[in-house]
Amino acid sequence: MIKNLTIKAVFSALCLLMTLPARSIDEQGRFVLVIDPGHGGKDPGAINGKSQEKVINLNVALKMGKLIEQNCKNVKVIYTRKTDVFVELYKRADIANKANADMFISIHTNSxxxxxxxxxxxxxxxxxxNRTSANLNAALEENKAILLENDYQAHYEGYDPNSPESMIIFEFMQNEYQKESLKMATFAQNQMVKSAKRPDRGVHQAGYLVxxxxxxxxxxVELGFISNDNECRYLTSQKGTDEMGQSLYKAFKEYLDYFNKQTEKAIPATQAIGNRNSDGNVSTPIYKVQFMSLKSPLKKNDKRLKEYANVDYYSxxxxxxxxxxxxxxxxxxxxxxNEVRKKYKDAFVIAFYKGKKISVNAAREIEAKNK
Ligand SMILES: [Zn+2]
Structure with a gap:
């Protein structure tokens, strides 16, 4: 448990105050996953003899990330650290927020x-x-990582890691990502139990700064207890690293399937590909300029919908x-x-014909035949 260095989250509050950033974002339309191996550098996390939490967390994180990079082409993986270095909790949040990440997974080991x-x-x-002492203490312990940061008072809005009363700041949080967080948490917990055969301590909520x-x-995630000699041996072994990394990879894949289904459901039927040529004019291809790929539709009042004439989208x-x-x-x-490229430099022409997307070359050939 304990000492998460991970606070990535800190930074987001500012963003929440200003309305959420559009979830768009990787220009190639990829899902962005941030993996956050807890602790590092001068902060070892929990220890048992020579075993250090920071090492377990990093090895499992790298294993998980590697499997995703090998098998999920539409996912971009970003790590808050890939080596044994100290990273402040608020910077971890900053990394994820700046990358417009779609998911943040912080990896820890309990004690x-x-x-x-x-x-x-x-x-x-x-x-x-927070009201049950075990979870409260776990979160307090992890949050103490900020004591190793210079000037931590400036970054956590007066949060005092030595005071359980400080947890009250979390009472006012309306976390709008609760539903998706719970989905991912449930997949992760089930896979650690099912595929890595870990004893099941369940999914919980607590006030983790990160x-x-x-x-x-x-x-x-808390992979297991470094303070338990058997579990410590497992988590520091190659077998343990592989199994934990694989179970988190499988859980992420389950989430990705869920995410993709949600995104597809969000597309209105009226916005299906090439809707205009379904009402006539079927013998002529239609050209459009594609300028942006997003993971979910823009809100109706988004300014980008008015930026150019005939803004539309397809899935x-x-x-x-x-x-x-x-x-x-x-x-x-x-x-x-050419006009659109002044702002979106990768914009390109696409063509639709009889309700289907076709290559621009094929569209040009159809035009030539029609003449
Ligand atoms: Zn930790």
Whole structure:
């Protein structure tokens, strides 16, 4: 448990005050996952003899990230650290928020005074369990990592890691990512139990600073207890590293499936591909300029919808692709594209024909035949 260095979350509160950033974001439309190995550098986290939490966390994080990079082409993985370095909790939040991440997963290893406690557990931010002493103490211990930071008072709004009363700041948090955080937490917990065969300590909520300010769904996993000699041996072994990394990878894949389904459901049927040529004019291809790919549709009042004429979108592989322009005249769409490139330098022309997206070359050939 204990000492999470991870506070990535801190930073987000500022963003929450200003309305949420559009979730868009990786230009290639990829899902952005931030993996946060707790502790590092001068902060070892919990220890048992020569075993250090920071090492376990990093090894499992790297294993998980590698599997995702190998198997999930549409996911961009960002680490808050890839080596044994100290990173302040608020900077971890900053990394995730600046990357417009879609998910933040902080990885930790637990510790208890006795040697018997064992098993995996998963947290999301909340207050209900602050009232039970075990979860409160776990979160307080993790939050103490900020004592190793210079000037921590400046970054955590007066939070005092030595005072349980400080936890009250979390009471006022309306976490709008609660539903998605709970989904991910449940997948993670189930996989650690099912595929890595860890004793099940359940999913909980507590006041982890590291989860506090992130502007995306966020969870914190406690892989097991370093203070339990058996579990410590397992978590520091290659087998343990591989199994824990694999179980978190599988959990993430489950979340990704869920996420993609949600995104697809969000697309209105009326905005299906090439809707305009379904009402006539079917013998001529339509050209549009694609300028932006997002993971979910823009809100109706988003300024970008008015930035150009005929802004529209279609869904492909769970990604919303925004277009502007709408013409059967190829020369005209090139002019539009050049205009749009002043702001969106990667904008390009696409073509639709009879309700389907086709290549621009194929569209040009159809035009030539029609003449
Ligand atoms: Zn920790």
């Amino acid at each position: 208890a005074k006795g040697k018997t406690a064992n098993g995996a557990e998963t947290y999301l931010l909340g207050v209900e369990d 989860l506090w300010k992130s502007t995306m769904p966020s969870i914190l 492909e592989n769970g990604i919303c692709k925004y277009t502007c322009g709408d013409t059967t005249d190829y020369n005209e769409i090139i002019k539009t594209r």
